[in-house]
Amino acid sequence: xxxxxxxVELLKKLWGDGLSASQIAAELGEVTRNAVIxxxxxxxxxxxxxxAPTAARPRKPAREAEPxxxxxxxxxxxxxxxxxxxxxxxxxxEAPAPAPQSxxxxxxxxxxxxxxxxxxxxxxxxxxxxxxxGFYFCGGKSKQGLPYCAHHARIAYQPVQDRRRDRRLAYxx
DNA sequence: CCCTGATTCGC
DNA sequence: GCGAATCAGG
Numbered sequence: 001x002x003x004x005x006x007x008v009e010l011l012k013k014l015w016g017d018g019l020s021a022s023q024i025a026a027e028l029g030e031v032t033r034n035a036v037i038x039x040x041x042x043x044x045x046x047x048x049x050x051x052a053p054t055a056a057r058p059r060k061p062a063r064e065a066e067p068x069x070x071x072x073x074x075x076x077x078x079x080x081x082x083x084x085x086x087x088x089x090x091x092x093x094e095a096p097a098p099a100p101q102s103x104x105x106x107x108x109x110x111x112x113x114x115x116x117x118x119x120x121x122x123x124x125x126x127x128x129x130x131x132x133x134g135f136y137f138c139g140g141k142s143k144q145g146l147p148y149c150a151h152h153a154r155i156a157y158q159p160v161q162d163r164r165r166d167r168r169l170a171y172x173x
Numbered sequence: 174c175c176c177t178g179a180t181t182c183g184c
Numbered sequence: 185g186c187g188a189a190t191c192a193g194g
Contacts, residue, residue: 003186020177031187037178038187046179144175 001030003039015040023150113139123149125156 001007007028014024021040022033040046113122114136123138124147140149148156 022176033178034189035187037180038185041179042185 008039008043011036011039012043012045015045019154023154026150107136107138107140111139112136123147123152125149125152 003011010028011024014027015021019027020033021036025031025033025036028036037046107127112127117139118124118137121142123140123142125138125140126135127138128135138149138152140151142149142153146153
């Protein structure tokens with residue numbers, strides 16, 4: 001997969017929205033966060049804020065071609081990494097229950113889970129009508145205490161996105 | 174350990 | 185130009 005115009009445009013948009021490189025990578029698919037970061041730099045739109053306090057890098061001692069381990073294979077079943085500002089974690093607890101039945105979302109059967117299979121790292125986005133047989137949770141991989149996977153977190157917190165970003169920049173500045 | 178972006182450099 | 189490996193940090 002290459003950087004088509006559409007993908008680059010989406011990259012710019014998401015980066016501008018303050019999403020992390022790994023989130024963007026998950027959103028784009030078929031690329032790692034390193035690829036995203038590399039592209040961001042080449043496009044010259046790095047440095048979203050925070051004046052790099054850690055500028056000077058000691059250089060890397062030339063490296064030879066190594067057996068290089070597998071390039072992290074993005075799991076098709078999950079929505080990849082997630083990491084939102086700490087402020088969001090609080091909101092997560094009070095976040096209004098997302099609309100139960102989302103006709104648009106279809107989760108792979110193998111990923112779905114019930115209340116019994118939920119762990120700290122599974123997406124709790126409800127699917128279907130609670131209490132009925134068809135009900136289940138997304139079950140995608142969530143991280144850092146967030147209750148949702150990257151995909152559902154975006155949906156759940158959309159209205160607050162602006163505030164979140166501003167806050168983040170505020171304390172980083 | 175989870176994650177973040179930044180950089181280097183072989184390809 | 186691309187991005188894995190690495191680094192430095194939270």
